[in-house]
Amino acid sequence: xxxxxxxxxxxxxxxxxxxxxxxxxxxxxxxxxxxxxxxxxxxxxxxxxxxxxxxxxxxxxxxxxxxxxxxxxxxxxxxxxxxxxxxxxxxxxxxxxxxxxxxxxxxxxxxxxxxxxxxxxxxxxxxxxxxxxxxxxxxxxxxxxxxxxxxxxxxxxxxxxxxxxxxxxxxxxxxxxxxxxxxxxxxxxxxxxxxxxxxxxxxxxxxxxxxxxxxxxxxxxxxxxxxxxxx
Amino acid sequence: xxxxxxxxxxxxxxxxxxxxxxxxxxxxxxxxxxxxxxxxxxxxxxxxxxxxxxxxxxxxxxxxxxxxxxxxxxxxxxx
Numbered sequence: 688x689x690x691x692x693x694x695x696x697x698x699x700x701x702x703x704x705x706x707x708x709x710x711x712x713x714x715x716x717x718x719x720x721x722x723x724x725x726x727x728x729x730x731x732x733x734x735x736x737x738x739x740x741x742x743x744x745x746x747x748x749x750x751x752x753x754x755x756x757x758x759x760x761x762x763x764x765x766x767x768x769x770x771x772x773x774x775x776x777x778x779x780x781x782x783x784x785x786x787x788x789x790x791x792x793x794x795x796x797x798x799x800x801x802x803x804x805x806x807x808x809x810x811x812x813x814x815x816x817x818x819x820x821x822x823x824x825x826x827x828x829x830x831x832x833x834x835x836x837x838x839x840x841x842x843x844x845x846x847x848x849x850x851x852x853x854x855x856x857x858x859x860x861x862x863x864x865x866x867x868x869x870x871x872x873x874x875x876x877x878x879x880x881x882x883x884x885x886x887x888x889x890x891x892x893x894x895x896x897x898x899x900x901x902x903x904x905x906x907x908x909x910x911x912x913x914x915x916x917x918x
Numbered sequence: 919x920x921x922x923x924x925x926x927x928x929x930x931x932x933x934x935x936x937x938x939x940x941x942x943x944x945x946x947x948x949x950x951x952x953x954x955x956x957x958x959x960x961x962x963x964x965x966x967x968x969x970x971x972x973x974x975x976x977x978x979x980x981x982x983x984x985x986x987x988x989x990x991x992x993x994x995x996x997x
Binding site: 744745748749752781786787788790791792793794795833835836837869 | 932938984
């Protein structure tokens with residue numbers, strides 16, 4: 688599998704993303720946002736965390752209109768894999784690849800902490816190495832991660848099983864109103880209808896080494912590596 | 919020609935910044951403040967050649983970039 692990590696002005700987690708991809712045996716390189724195409728043979732496009740364009744206008748808004756995003760949209764339309772982490776998730780919703788929007792955290796605070804998540808399904812290219820309903824611990828670090836969508840969109844996301852991860856406590860209990868940022872239905876990440884595009888606020892790429900707090904994030908990258916090996 | 923675009927959050931969308939400002943105004947004892955919603959203003963200068971279809975051009979600018987119509991409304995004023 689080959690992955691391209693898109694570098695926007697203000698991205699700052701691209702190194703972490705590259706490291707996590709390579710740790711799972713995925714060949715990975717960066718591509719500049721001003722390019723009009725992804726490198727030949729790209730299976731997975733990764734939009735990393737950071738503060739693209741200084742979060743000007745709205746988080747991810749300007750990055751979502753950069754030249755490379757037409758190529759990412761075309762890649763997704765062909766059924767290519769796309770992973771957006773944190774600012775990358777914000778870019779995905781701004782680009783129309785995923786529905787809804789991420790607004791300011793309900794309590795106005797930038798949250799930076801370890802966080803438990805419930806894996807909603809384990810039958811996708813991103814989660815096949817997890818168990819369904821497994822509780823994992825990863826890191827979150829964002830000021831605008833409060834997932835919001837209109838009632839019709841939410842009903843569709845929930846009805847079609849497109850929620851990827853929910854914020855939960857250490858026992859795996861998802862409690863109404865207990866997300867760290869005010870997200871509707873405690874949503875931490877969502878899929879596109881074909882489960883090939885995933886956007887999530889937490890940082891699985893930061894939890895791949897026992898030296899820095901755990902390895903629960905590594906399985907996402909191993910899942911991706913497996914999905915292509917078996918394709 | 920000049921135009922002003924005002925982008926505001928839709929009714930019902932949580933506006934924590936507006937709420938914080940509302941609280942600050944109350945703490946300053948500014949009388950009669952019922953509520954505050956924060957928005958954005960864009961002052962745009964258009965070339966004379968663009969003036970003819972200005973309303974349409976600016977609507978496109980709002981829909982494509984200036985507003986996220988999932989949570990925001992916009993108002994265009996030609997000045």
